[in-house]
Amino acid sequence: MNTSVAFVAQVSAILMGFFTRVVFTRMLSEGYVGINGLFTDILNILSLSELGVGTAITYALYAPIAKGDIKKQQILMRMFRTFYRMTALFVMAAGLCLIPFLNILMKDRPDVDHLVLIYCLYLLNSVVSYLLIYKKTLIDAHQMNYITVLYHNGFLVLQDICQIIILITTKNFVLFLSVAVVCTIIGNVCMSRKADALFPYLKETCHEKLPQEERRDILKNVKAMLMHKLGNVVVNNTDNLLISSFVGVVSAGIYSNYFLIIGSIRQVLEQALLGVSASVGNLGVLEDKDRVKSVFEQLFFIGYWLFGFAGICLFEMLNPFVEFAFGKKYLFPREIVLVLCINFFINGTRRAVLIFKESMGLFWYDRYKAIAEALLNLSISILLVLHFGIVGIFIGTFCSTVLTSVWVEPYIIYKYRLKRPVSEFFKTYAYYMLVMAGVWTIAECCCRIISGSPLFLLVYRFCICLLLVNLLLWAVYRRTDNWKRTEALLYKVFQNIWKKVRKK
Secondary structure (H helix, E strand, O other), X not given: OHHHHHHHHHHHHXXXXXXXXXXXXXXXOHHHHHHHHHHHHHHHHHHHHHOOHHHHHHHXXXXXXXXXXXXXXXXXXXXXXXXXXXXXXXXXXXHHHOHHHHHHHOOOOOOOOOHHHHHHHHHXXXXXXXXXHHHHHHHHHOOOHHHHHHHHHHHHHHHHHHHHHHHHHXXXXXXHHHHHHHHHHHHHHHHHHHHHHHOHHHHOOOOOOOOHHHHHHHHHHHHHHHHHHHHHHHHXXXXXXXXXXXXXHHHHHHHHHHHHHHHHHHHHXXXXXXXXXXHHHHHHHHOOHHHHHHHHHHHHHHHHHHHHHHHHXXXXXXXXXXXXXXXXXXXXXXXXXXXXXXXXXXXXHOHHHHHHHHHOOOOOOOHHHHHHHHHHHHHHHHHXXXXXXXXXXXXXXXXXXXXXXXXXXXXXXXXXXXXXXXHHHHHHHHHHHHHHHHHHHHHHHHHOOOOOOHHHHHHHHHHHHHHHHHHHHHHHHOOOHHHHHHHHHHHHHHHHHHHHHHHO
């Protein structure tokens, strides 16, 4: 249920978001496109103040939920509320302090009116996103992610519709941003009321505190998640800042279009996999390591297949799509697109590993990995951008990920949870990479046979990728246990869907 609803809702929200982006790009200048990406990244960096509390509290909720301990859930949610209120205040204060330095972050400042007001609206939208939304964590921890996904994406679609109308009728960017703030507030209020209806004990007064040992464990996990959050923010949210500072705001705007498309596909696939995260947390509490290992291997295989197929599709279709939707002036060279798609695939294969690591509370053991990854990413990216331009920034991201996360994260799971040698995983991983490289090469050769207009190339290359890539992967893996389990799972899902359709 979680995965199916997440997939449909996310696709709907992304299609509307993309349509909004096309209208936004057509109606406003390149400068607006650039500052949109820059300000979004600045506020994502400020979200570091959230400290990873959400992940740590969610993990802490699994055991009391499994045991039906309502009092413990009340205490944890009260802690969560306090953390998020402090976070909102910090983001507001830190964001306001950055206003005098905005010019430093922009090489060739674009000719945009009311720049400070625009930044303040981005900041306000970020701040209000922390208010009341903490209650959605309890819904997710109860394995009802589909509810939060429907609310979140429903209000995103409503926001997009209103913003499109405003752009077409007024072209007013300030009004465009004001709609986002209003929709964020209303969405959070509705989500909060839904949580109160599902769990009435959230409204009950609770004065008890956690035992000192449990508080210490949670704070320990929060400290570890701070380091992970730092690494994640530096790796994923500094590219626009580096491009804006070293290359220019207009180039940052071009990258933000690619980031929108790649990020949208990533969100769909990640949301589909994240639908099982609460189930994985429950699995870690109730099942033995052999059962955990079996489910991990299957989820990793599914993620590898999905992100591999999507990565190949993106490489073949991104430039024709960008040219068709935004225009030729927003195109990147193919070597940049290749690095972006490889990064997308490599990070996609990590998704199953991260779901298991976080859902089972293994935050502490690789906390220094995140700091090392952040330092490597910044140093390599800055060094390479000076010599190779934009592509150097993305190569820096690839190098920092491969040198740290790709091997450290599975090592932690195998050592501390599965109690098995991690060499088993790396042998499988190497084999998977070789197979996907071969499939990618064959697909590239077939896609290059015919040329034509952007729209024709989109249709032709999509058909090639959809049929050829999946057929080749099926031919390689059809006899493996992972494929047989996945096939059985897909059959069960479609069977259940068909039964529900027939009942209706």
